[in-house]
Amino acid sequence: MKQLLLALCLLVGVGAQAQPNGNLQWVQAFSDINAVMDVATDVNGDVYLTGRVSGTLRLGSTQLTAPGGLSLYVAKCRPSGEVVWATQLPSSALALGYRVQVDARGNSYVAGSFQGTLSYGRNQQITSQTPASGEAGFLLKCNAAGQVQWVQQISASGTELYSTCSAWAVALDVMGNAYLTGTASGSQVHIGNFTFANRQRQTYLASYTPQGTVRWAHMWQSAADFGGNVGRAIALDNFGNCYVSGNHIGGMQLAGQSIPANNSQSLFLAKFDTRRGQLQWLQAPAAFGDGNSLAADRQGNVYLTGWFSGSRTFGNKTATSHGGTDVAVVRYNRDGRVAWATALGGPSDDYDGDLAVSPRTGKVFVSGILNLSSEGTNQAFWVQLQPSGQPMRPVLVGGPGTSSTGMLALDARENVYMTGVFTGTCQFGNTTLQSTFTSGYLARYGHHDDRSTPPVAETPAAPIRACSVYPNPTREQFTLRLEGHTGPAARAVLLNLVGRQVAEQTLLPAGAITETTFSTAQLPVGMYILRVEHGRQVLTHAVSVQ
Numbered sequence: 001m002k003q004l005l006l007a008l009c010l011l012v013g014v015g016a017q018a019q020p021n022g023n024l025q026w027v028q029a030f031s032d033i034n035a036v037m038d039v040a041t042d043v044n045g046d047v048y049l050t051g052r053v054s055g056t057l058r059l060g061s062t063q064l065t066a067p068g069g070l071s072l073y074v075a076k077c078r079p080s081g082e083v084v085w086a087t088q089l090p091s092s093a094l095a096l097g098y099r100v101q102v103d104a105r106g107n108s109y110v111a112g113s114f115q116g117t118l119s120y121g122r123n124q125q126i127t128s129q130t131p132a133s134g135e136a137g138f139l140l141k142c143n144a145a146g147q148v149q150w151v152q153q154i155s156a157s158g159t160e161l162y163s164t165c166s167a168w169a170v171a172l173d174v175m176g177n178a179y180l181t182g183t184a185s186g187s188q189v190h191i192g193n194f195t196f197a198n199r200q201r202q203t204y205l206a207s208y209t210p211q212g213t214v215r216w217a218h219m220w221q222s223a224a225d226f227g228g229n230v231g232r233a234i235a236l237d238n239f240g241n242c243y244v245s246g247n248h249i250g251g252m253q254l255a256g257q258s259i260p261a262n263n264s265q266s267l268f269l270a271k272f273d274t275r276r277g278q279l280q281w282l283q284a285p286a287a288f289g290d291g292n293s294l295a296a297d298r299q300g301n302v303y304l305t306g307w308f309s310g311s312r313t314f315g316n317k318t319a320t321s322h323g324g325t326d327v328a329v330v331r332y333n334r335d336g337r338v339a340w341a342t343a344l345g346g347p348s349d350d351y352d353g354d355l356a357v358s359p360r361t362g363k364v365f366v367s368g369i370l371n372l373s374s375e376g377t378n379q380a381f382w383v384q385l386q387p388s389g390q391p392m393r394p395v396l397v398g399g400p401g402t403s404s405t406g407m408l409a410l411d412a413r414e415n416v417y418m419t420g421v422f423t424g425t426c427q428f429g430n431t432t433l434q435s436t437f438t439s440g441y442l443a444r445y446g447h448h449d450d451r452s453t454p455p456v457a458e459t460p461a462a463p464i465r466a467c468s469v470y471p472n473p474t475r476e477q478f479t480l481r482l483e484g485h486t487g488p489a490a491r492a493v494l495l496n497l498v499g500r501q502v503a504e505q506t507l508l509p510a511g512a513i514t515e516t517t518f519s520t521a522q523l524p525v526g527m528y529i530l531r532v533e534h535g536r537q538v539l540t541h542a543v544s545v546q
Contacts, residue, residue, distance in 0.1 A: 022395040022445055024429025025415070026081055030057065030440035033421045034096060037112075039442065041411040042102045043493075043533075046084065047077040049442070050097030050110045059083050066090060072097050072118065074110050074142055079411070081444070085146035092116035094135070099169045099407075101178075104499060104531065106144030107210075109178055111167040113137050120148040129155035129190065134164030137182050139208060150212040154204070156186025162200065165189065168292070171234045171242070173274060174499035174529055176210035181231030181244050184219070191217040201228025203252075205244055205277055216277045221253045227261065229268065233294035235302060238500040239524065241280070241334065242272045243302050246291040255279040267291045267306045271336065281336045286312040287328045295357040295364075298500045300334040303364055305352035314341040323347030327368045329355070329385065342389040346370060353380070353405030358414050359501050362387070367405040367418055370396065380405045380420050382445075395445060398427030401434075403441075415446040462486050463537045469530060473544035476521045480530065482507065485514040490534040494518060494543070497527055520545045
C-alpha cells in the first residue's frame with residue numbers, strides 16, 4: 001500500500017484534482033488478446049472497433065463466428081457496447097486490423113496486415129503479392145452501413161527471407177483522403193503505382209483518395225546498414241500538416257534531413273504537408289519506445305509520448321524521472337519547438353500506452369503502465385493533463401492481477417475508451433474481471449450523469465426545409481440561415497479541410513427563420529465545411545474564407 005501511495009503522489013503531485021469522467025461505465029473481457037486492437041468514435045458518439053475473430057468473438061450481446069476459423073473484422077457499436085453492424089473479412093492464413101478511423105460521413109478505414117487471401121463482399125478477394133513467408137499491409141474502407149468499398153495492399157517482391165510489409169496507422173482529412181504509415185522490406189516495395197527499391201525495415205508514408213487511389217508515397221532510408229525504422233502513428237492538424245512518429249535504430253534519412261545513428265530503439269517525429277507529402281522537419285525526441293502514441297489539437301500543437309530515465313532535455317525543456325523509467329509526454333508547436341515536457345510515473349519502471357486529444361476542448365489524455373511494486377506488478381492507468389501539462393488524479397486498474405493498456409479513444413463528451421490486456425484478478429471500478437491466462441479487455445469510462453444506456457426510440461424531428469450561408473465567400477463573418485426549423489435544437493459545426501472542428505453553435509427554433517453568425521476573422525484563408533445536425537438530419541455547406 002505504501003508503494004501504491006508513493007507512486008500516485010509522484011505521478012500526479014500533491015493536491016491533484018479528480019477526473020470528472022473517471023467513472024467506469026462498463027468493461028468487457030475477451031479470451032483473445034488481439035480481439036480488439038483499436039477503438040475510435042464518430043461525431044454521434046458511436047464506437048468503431050477492429051481486431052480479429054479467432055473462432056468466435058462476443059461483442060456485447062452479439063457473437064461473431066469466423067468462417068474458416070479466422071477473420072479480420074470492423075464493427076460499429078453504440079456507446080452501450082451493443083453492435084450496430086459487424087463486417088468480417090475471412091482470411092486463408094493470417095489477418096489483423098491494427099488501427100481504425102472514421103470520417104464525418106460514417107465511413108470507416110482500417111489499417112493492418114495479412115497473409116494469403118482476404119475475402120469480402122460478394123465473392124471478392126484480395127491476395128497478398130508479398131512472398132508467402134511475409135505479410136502484406138492493407139488499407140480498407142467501409143461505408144456507413146459497414147459494406148467494404150475497397151481494399152488496397154502494400155506489398156514487397158523478391159526472394160529475400162525478410163520481404164514483408166505492415167500498415168500500422170491511418171488518419172483522415174475532411175475531404176475523405178486517407179494517410180497511411182507503416183514499414184516495409186523487400187527488393188521492391190509496391191504502394192499503388194509507386195515502387196521503391198532495396199528497402200529493409202523502412203518507414204513509408206502514403207496518401208489515398210476516397211476511391212482508394214494513391215495520391216503520393218514516400219519511403220525513409222536508414223543511416224546505417226544494421227538500422228531500421230518503423231512508422232507507428234500518424235496525426236493531422238487544422239493547417240494542412242501531417243505528423244508521423246515511430247522508432248528507429250541506427251539513425252535515418254529522408255529528403256535531405258537525417259537523425260544520427262544509435263544502438264537503441266529511439267523515437268522520431270516528422271512533419272509533412274498533406275498536398276504532396278513534402279518533409280517540413282525531422283526530429284529525434286530524447287526518449288525511447290515504439291512511437292505509437294501521437295495526436296494533434298486544433299491549434300496545430302502535436303503531442304508525443306515515450307519513456308525515459310534520469311533527466312532528459314526535450315528542446316529547451318528538461319524532464320526528470322521519479323526513479324526508474326517514466327512516461328514522457330511532450331507537446332510541440334507547429335514549428336517543432338517544445339512547449340512543455342511532463343514525466344509520469346513512480347519509483348519503479350513505468351511505460352506509455354497511448355494518448356488522445358479532445359477536438360472540442362484540447363484536453364490531453366494519456367494511458368500507460370504503472371509498476372506498483374518491486375515484484376513487477378504492472379497496472380494500467382489513464383490520466384488527463386491540464387493545459388500546462390500537469391496531470392490530474394489518474395484512473396487505475398486495480399489488482400492483485402496485472403494489466404496493461406493498448407489504445408485510447410475519446411468521444412465528443414470526453415468519455416474514455418481504453419483497450420488492453422490483463423491476467424489474474426483485476427478491478428475496473430466496481431467490476432472485477434478474472435482470467436487464469438492473459439486476456440483482452442475494452443473499458444468505457446464516463447461522467448456521473450452518463451450511463452451509456454442503449455438509445456431510446458424517439459419521434460423523428462421534422463426536417464429543416466432550407467439551409468443557406470451568406471455571404472459566401474466571406475472575410476470577417478457569415479450567417480447561417482435555417483428555414484422551417486422546429487422541434488429540437490440544431491447543432492452547427494464548422495470544420496477545416498482535415499476534419500478538425502474550429503467553431504460550434506447551438507441553434508434553438510426561433511419561428512419561421514432561425515439565424516446565427518459565425519466569425520471567421522481569425523481563421524486561416526481556405527475552404528471549410530459547415531455541418532448542421534438536426535435530429536437525424538445532416539446538412540452540409542462548403543464555406544470559402546478569403
